[in-house]
Amino acid sequence: MKASTFLKNFKVFSVLSIILISLLSFKTNDKIIVVSKDGKGNFTTVQQAIDAVENSSSTRTKILIKSGIYKEKIIIPETKGAILLEGENPENTIITYDDFASKKNSEGKDIGTTNSSTIFIYSNDFTAKNISFDNSSGRVGQAVAVLTSGDRIAFENCRFLGNQDTLYLKGVQDSPDKTKPSRNYFKNCYIEGTTDYIFGAGTAVFENCTIYSKETANYVTAASTPQENEFGFVFINSKIIGNAKENSVYLGRPWRPFAKTVYIDCEMNSTIKPEGWHNWSKPDAEKTTFYGEFNSQGVGANATKRVSWSHQLAKEERKKYSTNNILKGKDNWNPKKSLK
Numbered sequence: 481m482k483a484s485t486f487l488k489n490f491k492v493f494s495v496l497s498i499i500l501i502s503l504l505s506f507k508t509n510d511k512i513i514v515v516s517k518d519g520k521g522n523f524t525t526v527q528q529a530i531d532a533v534e535n536s537s538s539t540r541t542k543i544l545i546k547s548g549i550y551k552e553k554i555i556i557p558e559t560k561g562a563i564l565l566e567g568e569n570p571e572n573t574i575i576t577y578d579d580f581a582s583k584k585n586s587e588g589k590d591i592g593t594t595n596s597s598t599i600f601i602y603s604n605d606f607t608a609k610n611i612s613f614d615n616s617s618g619r620v621g622q623a624v625a626v627l628t629s630g631d632r633i634a635f636e637n638c639r640f641l642g643n644q645d646t647l648y649l650k651g652v653q654d655s656p657d658k659t660k661p662s663r664n665y666f667k668n669c670y671i672e673g674t675t676d677y678i679f680g681a682g683t684a685v686f687e688n689c690t691i692y693s694k695e696t697a698n699y700v701t702a703a704s705t706p707q708e709n710e711f712g713f714v715f716i717n718s719k720i721i722g723n724a725k726e727n728s729v730y731l732g733r734p735w736r737p738f739a740k741t742v743y744i745d746c747e748m749n750s751t752i753k754p755e756g757w758h759n760w761s762k763p764d765a766e767k768t769t770f771y772g773e774f775n776s777q778g779v780g781a782n783a784t785k786r787v788s789w790s791h792q793l794a795k796e797e798r799k800k801y802s803t804n805n806i807l808k809g810k811d812n813w814n815p816k817k818s819l820k
Contacts, residue, residue: 537561
């Protein structure tokens with residue numbers, strides 16, 4: 481009887497110990513920083529909160545941003561650990577700046593497209609929710625709102641506001657090592673612009689997003705996918721719409737010869753040109769790019785009018801264009817888990 485009682489008590493003690501350890505672990509991992517313009521948080525600017533994040537931290541830091549317009553240029557160094565930037569809602573939590581490519585620096589030289597970005601995300605394991613990222617410089621040429629070159633980056637319910645070159649998925653654009661992954665995931669996001677407003681060498685999936693071509697728009701994407709990469713930009717179940725003129729917008733053109741852009745189950749309105757794709761006056765790129773669609777719908781989705789060097793995917797080809805297959809990589813990354 482005593483042995484039985486001891487065993488029973490030991491089991492109860494073991495269960496309680498496991499629960500206690502789990503709770504302690506949860507508290508340890510639950511690192512939160514609050515940003516509020518009224519001074520009621522830990523910091524009044526987003527950059528101050530970023531600077532406070534521990535380098536190479538094994539636990540994610542959640543930065544909660546209270547409603548407000550934060551006019552600041554933000555840099556997230558590659559040394560930072562995992563970060564979740566979470567606003568209250570994208571209409572009221574806005575990060576904005578007004579740099580543009582032809583703006584002069586202290587030496588009187590153009591700052592260039594890359595340096596025009598409102599936020600630079602160089603780190604890995606970055607996530608953002610419920611925030612608007614804005615370049616408010618207006619129609620002054622290239623002016624980036626968000627630049628990413630890190631890996632395992634995810635956005636949910638965010639807005640990307642600008643005109644030319646709004647979203648720069650830079651990846652390995654200027655790196656000699658073209659094998660370094662730069663994977664990006666966008667869920668339920670809104671992205672607007674005029675010219676090449678989604679561009680770069682990164683790999684990205686846009687799922688259930690709204691891609692909005694503003695008045696005077698002409699090109700949605702300008703991928704510069706490295707030859708080594710199987711996937712570039714993939715839009716899944718998204719709306720490719722806008723208020724640009726009818727038949728005035730191309731789905732993409734190749735910034736670099738091996739550009740890859742695919743639309744899967746997307747709705748396209750009348751802004752899209754019947755031919756769909758442009759070769760950027762580089763006929764040789766027609767042989768090296770991969771531009772494809774599967775089950776495009778709407779007025780702008782007439783497959784019979786598309787350029788001959790683009791692809792209408794068969795059902796068997798479409799299977800590989802799942803979010804998981806595109807973004808899993810060698811480390812089996814699950815972007816949807818990053819958003820939790």
